[in-house]
Amino acid sequence: MRNFDLCGRGQALVTGAARGLGFALANELKARGFDIIITGRDEKTLKAAADLLGASYYVCELAASGAAKKLYERIKADGHTLSVLVNNAGLGASGEAWTVDEEKDRELIAVNITAATELSKLFLSDACGRGYGALLNVCSVGAFQPGPYTASYYASKAYLHSYTSAAREEAKRYGVSVSSLCPGPLDTDFFKAAGANKPKTSMSAEKAAAYAIPRFLNGRKTIVPGFYNRLARLLPASIKAKYVAKIKGTKN
Numbered sequence: 001m002r003n004f005d006l007c008g009r010g011q012a013l014v015t016g017a018a019r020g021l022g023f024a025l026a027n028e029l030k031a032r033g034f035d036i037i038i039t040g041r042d043e044k045t046l047k048a049a050a051d052l053l054g055a056s057y058y059v060c061e062l063a064a065s066g067a068a069k070k071l072y073e074r075i076k077a078d079g080h081t082l083s084v085l086v087n088n089a090g091l092g093a094s095g096e097a098w099t100v101d102e103e104k105d106r107e108l109i110a111v112n113i114t115a116a117t118e119l120s121k122l123f124l125s126d127a128c129g130r131g132y133g134a135l136l137n138v139c140s141v142g143a144f145q146p147g148p149y150t151a152s153y154y155a156s157k158a159y160l161h162s163y164t165s166a167a168r169e170e171a172k173r174y175g176v177s178v179s180s181l182c183p184g185p186l187d188t189d190f191f192k193a194a195g196a197n198k199p200k201t202s203m204s205a206e207k208a209a210a211y212a213i214p215r216f217l218n219g220r221k222t223i224v225p226g227f228y229n230r231l232a233r234l235l236p237a238s239i240k241a242k243y244v245a246k247i248k249g250t251k252n
């Protein structure tokens with residue numbers, strides 16, 4: 001894959017960037033000369049993040065039906081042309097598959113799968129038509145294996161990683177780069193929102209983003225921050241799933 005040399009070229013939309021990994025990814029893109037556009041649900045925190053990034057912002061509940069398309073159309077109607085899209089917004093849910101609240105699973109599927117797919121399609125359609133652009137879909141190391149006690153979350157990230165890998169093969173002949181970012185546990189609000197305990201080994205969002213963005217802009221297919229996460233990727237998925245079941249099962 002060639003170097004796409006997108007530095008400083010146009011505008012980058014990062015969803016869910018008021019905090020956590022999204023904010024750190026937006027900050028890395030800003031440092032490379034992109035004009036930043038961010039989304040989030042709470043206007044006050046979103047505006048504060050946008051001020052720090054010198055970014056434009058759009059308040060958007062991505063779980064609502066048709067929200068991704070409306071967001072994309074609003075951004076275009078405001079005169080923005082995106083050369084980069086980072087589908088970062090996402091959420092987890094924990095517990096036995098059948099005990100997870102129905103609404104939580106619905107929101108998770110709507111944001112992690114539906115909104116990410118819809119935004120990918122809209123962006124790729126424009127980028128492939130123009131002949132440049134780069135899409136980064138934030139997945140997880142959970143994309144590489146089944147996740148007992150986080151079944152829908154790992155499955156949603158497996159979907160997004162597979163979708164991203166397929167779209168990459170289609171988009172590359174139009175000069176458009178498509179990548180998956182698959183972090184391990186991060187030191188963000190994610191686990192609290194998912195009703196789970198944060199692992200002690202969590203990496204900072206800043207470290208993960210600093211690792212990810214140069215590789216993304218260089219056209220890397222799958223980006224896995226952290227040596228041990230890259231090593232664990234080599235283990236058979238069935239063994240990792242049994243290990244996770246044992247560890248998380250004894251905590252329940």
Ligand SMILES: NC(=O)c1ccc[n+]([C@@H]2O[C@H](COP(=O)([O-])OP(=O)(O)OC[C@H]3O[C@@H](n4cnc5c(N)ncnc54)[C@H](OP(=O)(O)O)[C@@H]3O)[C@@H](O)[C@H]2O)c1
Nearest residue numbers: 016020021040041061062088089090140185186188189190
């Ligand atoms: N933390 C981890 O261990 C970890 C590991 C691997 C992958 N990831 C992935 O990394 C991404 C960022 O997570 P994070 O760790 O930074 O967690 P976070 O701090 O909880 O941030 C999640 C972001 O997603 C947005 N979001 C959640 N639900 C939304 C909804 N219904 N509509 C619109 N936006 C919504 C949030 O927006 P608001 O600001 O409006 O709440 C927030 O900005 C996610 O895709 C996550 O799956 C995280």
